[in-house]
């Protein structure tokens with residue numbers, strides 16, 4: 397239930413300390429920044445789940461005014477410690493409900509973070525909250541994976557993530573097809589230390605996200621397989637979708 401959801405939990409795992417090392421090389425940052433900057437058309441951007449500023453700081457460098465909503469004070473502290481970070485106002489709270497103002501040109505929700513919300517109701521609330529923050533014809537841009545339940549065997553999956561000589565990680569994932577939940581723990585190994593980072597995702601296929609968008613008053617403007625605008629096809633394992641008021 398939404399009432400039990402704790403948006404600070406992600407940061408409380410200690411992941412803020414090594415988030416950038418774990419993910420900076422993994423995500424498609426430059427192309428994402430290019431596309432978001434273009435779609436924002438010079439207007440203000442609000443990033444939901446802004447994290448340590450992987451996207452927000454390069455957007456700021458382009459002269460774009462960026463704001464954030466973030467559940468984890470630890471992630472916000474990392475962002476504000478970086479050069480330029482202090483120029484990004486962040487509301488600490490749950491992005492399904494928190495209020496960071498109005499009149500934004502674009503609201504951004506990257507890397508599957510829509511699925512961090514624990515159920516369908518919270519995800520619909522998030523779409524509505526994005527709409528409340530946007531000005532007329534504003535855009536809500538979501539990046540998410542396409543659920544691949546066929547990769548599981550007996551609803552379980554173990555997969556390597558980082559494969560390096562100094563740091564490696566594996567993820568164990570448990571699937572609950574009834575609640576559309578994937579419960580993941582990433583184990584990160586380096587010399588002398590193992591860290592466990594849990595992350596739960598209430599997954600949804602693109603069509604369900606489209607319906608949530610409609611409930612919040614959006615039309616789908618575009619859908620691509622990635623930030624470089626590759627065509628979204630039956631084989632696409634992720635999508636970047638642009639919704640518009």
Ligand SMILES: C[S@@+](CC[C@H](N)C(=O)[O-])C[C@H]1O[C@@H](n2cnc3c(N)ncnc32)[C@H](O)[C@@H]1O
Nearest residue numbers: 403406445446447450466467468490491506512
């Ligand atoms: C995977 S990280 C992505 C960070 C950043 N957007 C990026 O692209 O690198 C997800 C972020 O969303 C935050 N988050 C997850 N659920 C949230 C919620 N309901 N409200 C606010 N922040 C949330 C987490 O604390 C974390 O910082």
